[in-house]
Amino acid sequence: AQSVTQPDIHITVSEGASLELRCNYSYGATPYLFWYVQSPGQGLQLLLKYFSGDTLVQGIKGFEAEFKRSQSSFNLRKPSVHWSDAAEYFCAVGALQGGNEKLTFGTGTRLTIIP
Amino acid sequence: KAGVTQTPRYLIKTRGQQVTLSCSPISGHRSVSWYQQTPGQGLQFLFEYFSETQRNKGNFPGRFSGRQFSNSRSEMNVSTLELGDSALYLCASSAGQSSYNSPLHFGNGTRLTVT
Numbered sequence: 588a589q590s591v592t593q594p595d596i597h598i599t600v601s602e603g604a605s606l607e608l609r610c611n612y613s614y615g616a617t618p619y620l621f622w623y624v625q626s627p628g629q630g631l632q633l634l635l636k637y638f639s640g641d642t643l644v645q646g647i648k649g650f651e652a653e654f655k656r657s658q659s660s661f662n663l664r665k666p667s668v669h670w671s672d673a674a675e676y677f678c679a680v681g682a683l684q685g686g687n688e689k690l691t692f693g694t695g696t697r698l699t700i701i702p
Numbered sequence: 703k704a705g706v707t708q709t710p711r712y713l714i715k716t717r718g719q720q721v722t723l724s725c726s727p728i729s730g731h732r733s734v735s736w737y738q739q740t741p742g743q744g745l746q747f748l749f750e751y752f753s754e755t756q757r758n759k760g761n762f763p764g765r766f767s768g769r770q771f772s773n774s775r776s777e778m779n780v781s782t783l784e785l786g787d788s789a790l791y792l793c794a795s796s797a798g799q800s801s802y803n804s805p806l807h808f809g810n811g812t813r814l815t816v817t
Binding site: 619621623628629630631632633636638677681682683687688689690691692693694695 | 706735737744745747757758792794800801802803805806807808809810811
Protein backbone atom coordinates (compact mmCIF):
# COMPACT_ATOMS: atom_id res chain seq x y z
CA ALA A 588 0.00 0.00 0.00
CA GLN A 589 1.18 3.50 -0.69
CA SER A 590 2.32 5.51 2.28
CA VAL A 591 3.49 9.00 3.06
CA THR A 592 5.70 9.66 6.05
CA GLN A 593 6.38 12.95 7.72
CA PRO A 594 8.76 11.86 10.46
CA ASP A 595 8.67 15.10 12.44
CA ILE A 596 5.44 15.67 14.33
CA HIS A 597 6.54 19.03 15.72
CA ILE A 598 9.42 21.33 14.84
CA THR A 599 10.45 24.55 16.58
CA VAL A 600 12.71 27.06 14.89
CA SER A 601 13.77 30.59 15.61
CA GLU A 602 12.51 33.40 13.42
CA GLY A 603 15.02 34.01 10.66
CA ALA A 604 16.45 30.51 10.82
CA SER A 605 16.30 28.07 7.92
CA LEU A 606 13.72 25.31 7.77
CA GLU A 607 13.50 21.85 6.29
CA LEU A 608 10.44 19.63 6.65
CA ARG A 609 10.82 16.02 5.61
CA CYS A 610 8.50 13.91 3.51
CA ASN A 611 9.11 10.36 2.34
CA TYR A 612 6.82 8.14 0.30
CA SER A 613 6.65 4.58 -0.92
CA TYR A 614 5.42 4.06 -4.48
CA GLY A 615 6.67 2.29 -7.56
CA ALA A 616 6.53 5.10 -10.08
CA THR A 617 7.06 8.83 -9.80
CA PRO A 618 3.98 10.15 -8.09
CA TYR A 619 2.42 13.59 -8.07
CA LEU A 620 3.76 15.47 -5.05
CA PHE A 621 2.25 18.34 -3.10
CA TRP A 622 2.89 20.42 -0.01
CA TYR A 623 -0.02 22.13 1.74
CA VAL A 624 -0.11 24.46 4.73
CA GLN A 625 -2.90 24.82 7.26
CA SER A 626 -3.20 27.81 9.56
CA PRO A 627 -5.27 27.44 12.73
CA GLY A 628 -9.00 27.32 12.07
CA GLN A 629 -8.58 27.26 8.33
CA GLY A 630 -8.47 24.84 5.46
CA LEU A 631 -5.35 23.76 3.63
CA GLN A 632 -3.57 25.93 1.09
CA LEU A 633 -1.33 24.64 -1.67
CA LEU A 634 2.30 25.72 -1.27
CA LEU A 635 3.77 23.93 -4.26
CA LYS A 636 3.58 20.85 -6.42
CA TYR A 637 5.85 18.59 -8.44
CA PHE A 638 4.61 16.67 -11.45
CA SER A 639 7.69 16.36 -13.66
CA GLY A 640 10.70 18.26 -14.94
CA ASP A 641 13.05 20.27 -12.76
CA THR A 642 13.30 18.52 -9.43
CA LEU A 643 13.59 21.78 -7.49
CA VAL A 644 10.25 23.56 -7.41
CA GLN A 645 9.40 26.98 -6.13
CA GLY A 646 6.20 27.76 -4.31
CA ILE A 647 4.40 30.58 -2.61
CA LYS A 648 5.58 32.39 0.51
CA GLY A 649 9.26 31.74 -0.32
CA PHE A 650 9.06 27.96 0.02
CA GLU A 651 10.78 25.46 -2.22
CA ALA A 652 10.93 21.67 -2.35
CA GLU A 653 13.24 19.18 -3.94
CA PHE A 654 12.20 15.83 -5.37
CA LYS A 655 14.84 13.15 -4.89
CA ARG A 656 13.85 9.97 -6.66
CA SER A 657 16.68 7.89 -5.18
CA GLN A 658 15.54 8.77 -1.67
CA SER A 659 11.79 8.80 -2.36
CA SER A 660 11.70 12.18 -0.70
CA PHE A 661 10.13 15.56 -1.30
CA ASN A 662 11.44 17.82 1.43
CA LEU A 663 10.17 21.35 1.93
CA ARG A 664 12.63 24.17 2.64
CA LYS A 665 12.68 27.85 3.42
CA PRO A 666 15.88 29.86 3.89
CA SER A 667 14.53 32.20 6.55
CA VAL A 668 11.25 31.65 8.41
CA HIS A 669 8.88 34.36 9.53
CA TRP A 670 6.55 34.27 12.52
CA SER A 671 3.64 34.01 10.10
CA ASP A 672 4.95 30.63 8.91
CA ALA A 673 3.77 29.01 12.14
CA ALA A 674 1.23 26.44 10.94
CA GLU A 675 0.81 22.78 10.16
CA TYR A 676 2.36 21.44 6.99
CA PHE A 677 1.13 18.45 5.05
CA CYS A 678 2.85 16.49 2.34
CA ALA A 679 0.54 14.71 -0.10
CA VAL A 680 1.25 12.12 -2.75
CA GLY A 681 -0.97 11.18 -5.67
CA ALA A 682 -0.47 7.91 -7.47
CA LEU A 683 -2.20 5.08 -9.24
CA GLN A 684 -2.59 2.12 -6.94
CA GLY A 685 -4.10 -1.04 -8.34
CA GLY A 686 -5.68 0.99 -11.09
CA ASN A 687 -7.23 3.40 -8.62
CA GLU A 688 -6.25 7.04 -8.44
CA LYS A 689 -5.36 7.86 -4.88
CA LEU A 690 -4.20 10.95 -3.00
CA THR A 691 -2.62 10.25 0.37
CA PHE A 692 -1.74 12.87 2.96
CA GLY A 693 1.02 12.61 5.53
CA THR A 694 0.18 13.09 9.17
CA GLY A 695 1.51 16.64 9.17
CA THR A 696 4.30 18.58 10.86
CA ARG A 697 3.42 21.38 13.24
CA LEU A 698 5.82 24.29 12.97
CA THR A 699 6.36 26.64 15.89
CA ILE A 700 8.37 29.83 15.48
CA ILE A 701 10.12 31.39 18.46
CA PRO A 702 11.18 35.05 18.43
CA LYS B 703 -12.94 34.29 -7.95
CA ALA B 704 -14.66 33.12 -4.81
CA GLY B 705 -13.04 30.25 -2.96
CA VAL B 706 -14.55 27.02 -1.72
CA THR B 707 -17.43 27.73 0.63
CA GLN B 708 -18.51 25.34 3.32
CA THR B 709 -21.61 25.74 5.43
CA PRO B 710 -22.19 25.77 8.28
CA ARG B 711 -18.87 26.57 9.96
CA TYR B 712 -19.89 25.01 13.26
CA LEU B 713 -22.40 22.35 14.22
CA ILE B 714 -23.29 20.76 17.51
CA LYS B 715 -25.34 17.59 17.33
CA THR B 716 -26.42 14.84 19.68
CA ARG B 717 -25.57 11.17 19.30
CA GLY B 718 -28.01 9.39 17.04
CA GLN B 719 -28.93 12.48 15.05
CA GLN B 720 -28.02 13.05 11.43
CA VAL B 721 -26.26 15.99 9.82
CA THR B 722 -25.83 17.43 6.34
CA LEU B 723 -22.83 19.52 5.36
CA SER B 724 -22.66 21.64 2.26
CA CYS B 725 -19.84 22.64 -0.05
CA SER B 726 -19.78 25.06 -2.97
CA PRO B 727 -16.67 24.63 -5.12
CA ILE B 728 -14.76 27.27 -6.98
CA SER B 729 -16.64 28.31 -10.09
CA GLY B 730 -15.73 26.03 -12.97
CA HIS B 731 -14.40 23.23 -10.78
CA ARG B 732 -16.27 19.99 -11.29
CA SER B 733 -14.31 17.80 -8.88
CA VAL B 734 -15.11 17.86 -5.17
CA SER B 735 -13.45 15.83 -2.42
CA TRP B 736 -14.32 15.47 1.25
CA TYR B 737 -11.94 14.81 4.13
CA GLN B 738 -12.34 14.22 7.83
CA GLN B 739 -9.64 15.76 10.01
CA THR B 740 -9.06 14.76 13.61
CA PRO B 741 -6.05 15.23 15.88
CA GLY B 742 -5.49 11.50 16.19
CA GLN B 743 -6.13 10.34 12.62
CA GLY B 744 -5.03 13.32 10.57
CA LEU B 745 -6.67 13.82 7.19
CA GLN B 746 -8.84 10.89 6.17
CA PHE B 747 -10.35 10.73 2.68
CA LEU B 748 -14.11 10.31 2.59
CA PHE B 749 -15.14 10.54 -1.06
CA GLU B 750 -14.59 12.30 -4.35
CA TYR B 751 -17.08 13.37 -6.97
CA PHE B 752 -16.70 14.51 -10.54
CA SER B 753 -19.65 15.65 -12.63
CA GLU B 754 -22.15 14.13 -10.20
CA THR B 755 -20.43 10.72 -10.19
CA GLN B 756 -18.62 9.30 -7.20
CA ARG B 757 -15.13 8.47 -8.44
CA ASN B 758 -13.58 7.28 -5.24
CA LYS B 759 -14.57 6.39 -1.72
CA GLY B 760 -12.55 6.07 1.47
CA ASN B 761 -12.86 3.50 4.23
CA PHE B 762 -15.76 4.94 6.17
CA PRO B 763 -18.95 3.19 7.24
CA GLY B 764 -22.11 3.50 5.23
CA ARG B 765 -23.39 6.13 7.66
CA PHE B 766 -21.27 8.55 5.67
CA SER B 767 -22.69 9.43 2.29
CA GLY B 768 -22.40 12.21 -0.21
CA ARG B 769 -23.65 13.52 -3.47
CA GLN B 770 -22.89 16.14 -6.06
CA PHE B 771 -25.39 18.23 -7.91
CA SER B 772 -25.41 19.37 -11.52
CA ASN B 773 -24.00 22.76 -10.48
CA SER B 774 -21.05 20.93 -8.84
CA ARG B 775 -22.17 21.80 -5.34
CA SER B 776 -21.80 18.88 -2.99
CA GLU B 777 -23.30 17.67 0.24
CA MET B 778 -22.23 15.02 2.67
CA ASN B 779 -24.51 13.37 5.17
CA VAL B 780 -23.71 11.52 8.34
CA SER B 781 -26.51 9.51 9.89
CA THR B 782 -26.76 8.05 13.39
CA LEU B 783 -24.00 10.26 14.70
CA GLU B 784 -21.44 8.84 17.10
CA LEU B 785 -19.11 10.70 19.46
CA GLY B 786 -16.19 9.67 17.27
CA ASP B 787 -17.64 11.61 14.35
CA SER B 788 -16.60 14.85 16.03
CA ALA B 789 -14.10 16.36 13.62
CA LEU B 790 -13.32 19.08 11.14
CA TYR B 791 -14.84 18.16 7.79
CA LEU B 792 -13.01 19.67 4.87
CA CYS B 793 -14.22 20.03 1.33
CA ALA B 794 -11.87 20.67 -1.56
CA SER B 795 -12.41 21.32 -5.23
CA SER B 796 -10.05 20.94 -8.16
CA ALA B 797 -9.96 22.00 -11.79
CA GLY B 798 -8.93 18.55 -12.92
CA GLN B 799 -10.93 15.39 -13.11
CA SER B 800 -9.19 13.78 -10.17
CA SER B 801 -7.62 15.02 -6.97
CA TYR B 802 -4.63 12.72 -7.28
CA ASN B 803 -2.98 14.80 -10.00
CA SER B 804 -4.59 18.19 -9.60
CA PRO B 805 -4.07 20.78 -6.87
CA LEU B 806 -6.84 20.97 -4.30
CA HIS B 807 -8.50 24.17 -3.14
CA PHE B 808 -9.87 23.72 0.36
CA GLY B 809 -12.67 25.40 2.20
CA ASN B 810 -12.30 26.41 5.83
CA GLY B 811 -14.22 23.39 6.98
CA THR B 812 -17.22 22.56 9.11
CA ARG B 813 -16.43 21.83 12.75
CA LEU B 814 -18.84 19.11 13.92
CA THR B 815 -19.16 18.37 17.61
CA VAL B 816 -21.23 15.36 18.69
CA THR B 817 -22.35 15.29 22.31
